[in-house]
Amino acid sequence: MLKDFQKLGRDLFLSGLNSSHSGNLSVRYGDRIVITRRGSMLGHLEERDLIETGLAKNDSKIILASTEIGVHRAIYKGTSALAVVHAHPVHAIALSLLEDQIIPVDSEGAYLLHKIPVIGAEHTIGSQELEKSLPGLLSKYKIVVVRGHGSFAVGQMLEEAYQWTSSLEQVCRIICLTRTLQGEIKDQRSAKFKDW
Amino acid sequence: MSLYGWFGKALRVNLTTGNIKEEAIEEKLLEEWLGGRGLGTHMVNQEVPASCDPLGPANKLVFVTGPLTGSSFPGSGRFSVSAKSPLTGTIFDSNAGGIWGVRLKRCGFDMLMLEGAATTPVILSIRDGVAILEEAGELWGKDVIETTHAITKKLGKDVSVACIGVAGENQVKFAAIMNDGHRALGRGGLGAVMGAKRLKAVVVSGNKKVEMADPDKMDLIVYEADKWIKANPITSKGLPEFGTPVLVNLFNEMGVFPTCNFQGSQFANAGKISGETIAETIYSGRKGCYRCPVQCTRMVKIGASTMAGPEYESLWALGPECGIDDLEVIAEANHLCNRLGLDTISTGVTIGCAMELEERKLLKTGLKFGDAAGILQAIEQIANREGVGELLAEGSRRMAEDCGFARYSMQVKGLELPAYDPRGMQGMGLGFATSNRGGCHLRAYMVGPEALGVPKMVDRFSTGGKAGLTITQQNINAAVDSLIICRFINLAVSEEYFARALSAATGINYQPQDLHRIGERIWNLERLYNLQAGVDSSFDTLPPRLLEEPIAEGPSLGRTVELKPMLAEYYRFRGWDAAGIPTPEKLQELKLGEYSC
Structure with a gap:
């Protein structure tokens, strides 16, 4: 398990989806959850950085767990996910400040993600508000962006949730680039996903 | 000129003569030492001879609140007591929560100086700013719970009691002063000092409002601080639940x-x-x-x-x-x-x-x-x-x-060590050895960086960088103990918030760096007092077991504390000489020349 966390944590960092100490990963094992340590560096994870605690029940390990443990737990309780990736992809965050949803304009993004909801909350870090709102959305969508904060993606394994995160950022980069070109988009096929 | 955050007033009670008087506290002192541990350290330096018998009448008990005591800032309902310790022979401070400190401050006092010694057991009562000494009578000999109940039964639930139990009366060297029933000003025997003064209890109640310089700003800072406390699993889940x-x-x-x-x-x-x-x-x-x-x-x-x-x-x-x-x-x-x-x-x-x-x-x-x-x-x-x-x-x-x-x-400078084996936490070892009040985990609180990852996780087995980190932690914690904020709040809320809250409370612009400097001055002043009291660098050590006997099993197997190299670096980084004495240049830099030993 450590190798999976290390591989994906490193990739998330190297591809700019997280800054040095941001983001967190978790997997669910029955009624247990393994989550990255609060303040750990995803690009350099060690054994001590993986914290196992209860899915519903706290124990002493809770004091080492990521600040987003409450959101991860809520996602597991409200969805069939077995892995969660939380990242801070910069283009996605930038777009989230302008949009209520992100509609991919590229074929692969549209094929994989269709539409990415953007939600706002007064408190976006360790947020009890997000604990309530995210599970419902993540049972319908693969990934959701919290306005101005970052993305939460779900999967049956870490790699899957990582893929949605990577795809999201790719989608958002293309949208941002397209907007800077200021031309008319010739292919509007992806617009159909607006009501997805 | 009206003050914000502080009242600028002290109450001085001479237990030998029974004389009670109000005194103004110089504004400059409050600005420089804040309150709590800082102001207490200054007062003990000024008024308690380092050579005095801690259980004699020359020792004084300095009860001090902080500029945030009684404010809405989380974890600020604390007060501190300073004196020379009968257990360690060092300068000593201890702080406690509950509500006693808030009630003392609501009497309109930032500080209470207790000096001399009564001939028969007494109680000091400060209610709405009026102080009287009364015979302790049958309360002498009663335990803390009985004493607290007897007083609150008589005076009502809006009073808070800080008292000693039988241990304090008998001058047990590690007797505590207890407040609000079960809160303790523990460790160095401040209860014995109170017992030696034949002071059974200090009772406080008051209604004066602590004015904030910028209440709106304080509200925003408190709102933000509460947000961090709610978001952090230590303060929102671990500590509340367990x-x-x-x-x-x-x-x-x-x-x-x-x-x-x-x-x-x-x-x-x-x-x-x-x-x-x-x-x-x-x-x-x-x-x-x-x-x-x-x-x-x-x-x-x-x-x-x-x-x-x-x-x-x-x-x-x-x-x-x-x-x-x-x-x-x-x-x-x-x-x-x-x-x-x-x-x-x-x-x-x-x-x-x-x-x-x-x-x-x-x-x-x-x-x-x-x-x-x-x-x-x-x-x-x-x-x-x-x-x-x-x-x-x-x-x-x-x-x-x-x-x-x-x-x-298992002690340092006479103070028994707490629940952490420093052989598996090198910084904790250095923190224990150099603590100005003896074997204490709270001075440097290396629990944060070496175990909880606050502010960042460091390698607990490594000695590298531990001197600098220990010094930084000791300095900032000395300032936090002067504000006075609970150590656990500091696990979720950074010192930037403390500086902002202090500024909003007092109207004086404090930056986080100012807190570090205030803390460094406190640390050096404590050191100077200890040197005068004969507690020199030979006491900056650990029990031989921790230096010589490796841990026999478990994840810290084979470790001892590698104190010597860390200590040498520590003295150098502190600006002290090889004998652990602050250099004249350092004292000048810290504007502590007047306190020089």
Whole structure:
């Protein structure tokens, strides 16, 4: 398990989806959850950085767990996910400040993600508000962006949730680039996903 | 000129003459030393001769609130007491929560100076700014709970009581002053100083409002700070749900949970006494201090009695340190210490030392590791100075030295060590050795960086960089102890918020860097006092066991504290000479030239 966390944590960092100490990963094992340590560096994870605690029940390990443990737990309780990736992809965050949803304009993004909801909350870090709102959305969508904060993606394994995160950022980069070109988009096929 | 955050007033009570007078506190002093530990350190330096007998009338007890005491800032309902310690011979401060400090401040005083000594037991009552000394009468000889109940029954629930128990009356060297029933100004024997002054209790109540310079700004800062506290799993989940005993399993698994007078570093039965076990067995409710969102106090039920449960350090000292794994006995022992007014860490570690001396046949104490009944009896004997208690009441250093085996006393500068084996936490070792009040975890609080990842996780086995980190932690914590904010709030809220809150309260612009500088001045002033009191660099060390005997098993296997290189670096970084004396240049830089020894 450590190798999976290390591989994906490193990739998330190297591809700019997280800054040095941001983001967190978790997997669910029955009624247990393994989550990255609060303040750990995803690009350099060690054994001590993986914290196992209860899915519903706290124990002493809770004091080492990521600040987003409450959101991860809520996602597991409200969805069939077995892995969660939380990242801070910069283009996605930038777009989230302008949009209520992100509609991919590229074929692969549209094929994989269709539409990415953007939600706002007064408190976006360790947020009890997000604990309530995210599970419902993540049972319908693969990934959701919290306005101005970052993305939460779900999967049956870490790699899957990582893929949605990577795809999201790719989608958002293309949208941002397209907007800077200021031309008319010739292919509007992806617009159909607006009501997805 | 009107002050914000402070009242600029002190009350001075001479217990020898009975004279009580109000005094103005210079605004400059408040700005420079803030309150709490800082102001207390300044006052002790100014008024208590370093050579004085800590239990004589020349010693003074300085009760101080902080500029945030009574404000809405989380964890700010605290006060501090400073004096020369009878246990360590050093300058000493201790702070406590509850609501006593807020009520003292609402009397309109930032500081209460108690000097001299009464000839017969007395009580000091300060109600709405009016102070009187009264005969203690039948309260002398009563325990802390009885005393507190008797006073609140007579005066009403809007008064708070800080008092001593039988241990303080008998001048046990590690007697505590207890406030609001079970809150303790523990460690260095401030209760003995109060007992020597024949002052049974200080009763306070008041209604004066503490004015903030910028209440709107304070509201915003508090709103933001509360947000961080709610978001952080330590302050929003771990401490509220399990209290400080949440640390038992964590430190046991790290192999730094000392057992049987630091002979072992892991406790086989830790699961029987952990925070999780308390929550499932004897837990009966939560309580907390004034304006605290964390509410970490555990109330526990033993038989028909409900009592404040043991904190992490108390649980360890009265449990694994003495080889005891019976949770109910530990809770009873903790309650007994609270009633009698004893510091739980020093009580447990002194008993643990006596157990090892008995085991090694070096001293006949009749105490054996794992003897649950024996520990309860020993606590009573210590408080009453009866039988073997007479010896133990002097603390582990004097007890072990008297029988010629000082190496078995697990203390620094006379203060018994708390629940962390520094062989598996090098920075903690340096923090213990250099602490100005002796073996204390709270001065540097290396629990943060070496165990909890606050502000960042560092390699606990490495000595590299630990001198600088320890100094930074010691400095900022000295300032935080002057504000006075609970250490746990600092686990979720950064010092930037403290500086902002201080500015909003006082109207004076403080930056985080100012707090570091204030802390550094406090640290150096404490050092100067200790040097004058004869506590020099030869005391900046650890018990031989921690330097020479490697940990025998577990995740910290084979470790000792590599103190020497860290200490040399520490002195250099502090701007002290090789003998640990602040250089004239450093004192000049800190504008402490007038205090030079």
